[in-house]
Amino acid sequence: MCLTGVDYFSTLGYQPGIAALAAGALSPIATLILVLLTLFGALPMYKRVAEESPHGDGSISMLEHLLLWWQGKLFVLCLIGFVATGFIITITLSAADATAHIVENPYAPHFLHGQEIAITFVLIALLGAVFLKGFGEAIGIAVALVAVYIGLNLVVVGTGFTQIVQNPSVLANWKSALLGSYSNPFLMIGAAMLVFPRLALGLSGFETGVVVMPLVKGDPDDTQKSRRGASGTRASC
DSSP states (O other): OHHHHHHHHHHHHHHHHHHHHHHGGGHHHHHHHHHHHIIIIIHHHHHHHHHHOTTSOOHHHHHHTTSOHHHHHHHHHHHHHHHHHHHHHHHHHHHHHHHHHHHHOTTSOGGGTTOHHHHHHHHHHHHHHHHHHOHHHHHHHHHHHHHHHHHHHHHHHHHHHHHHHHOHHHHHHHHHHHHHHOSSHHHHHHHHHHTHHHHGGGGTTHHHHHHTGGGOOOOTTOOSSOOOTTTSSOOOO
16 A cells, blocks of 8 residues: 555646646646646546456456457557556656755755766665565565655644744735636536546556555465455455
């Protein structure tokens, strides 16, 4: 779960910046719609995927059965190429974003400036080295990173609320800017839906969870048709 969380949490890390650029004063509402769609749209959908693919095949294997033999195989190959491209884009974007944070940090050494491409390649290489070392090691690192990340988010959110309490005019100015552009809630929701494709990166991370499902162990007496796990309730893996 933490390995999936690294992907999803890192997306949420730069989601506010993406939303601010795409939606401006509407960004909190646009982000809220994204969160609601994640909880009530993507989550139930991938719960169904998890039930249908206990061995971690994911939605690709489900789509394969919709077509005949060769058509299904070719369709899956195209989807695998699409997924691989998506992984590369996500890894590169996350590494580049981390590089920007490193270089722009006031405590970073001066010689790092102008070396953004080299730093990005180093970060990608380190990520590859972790997975070459072993999947268990990758999960161990992910657990530590997620714990640190959640702690940092608590600090950021707490600081944000403190700033609002100390400067109430900030919240008032935001309300004025929002209501000045959108006179009623329906216009706000409609405009937020129009900018949603630019925020869709926030939905990443779920397919990774289906891929790592084979690493989840149930009870020794579990069978393919009856997978109940240690809790006594029906589990999907």
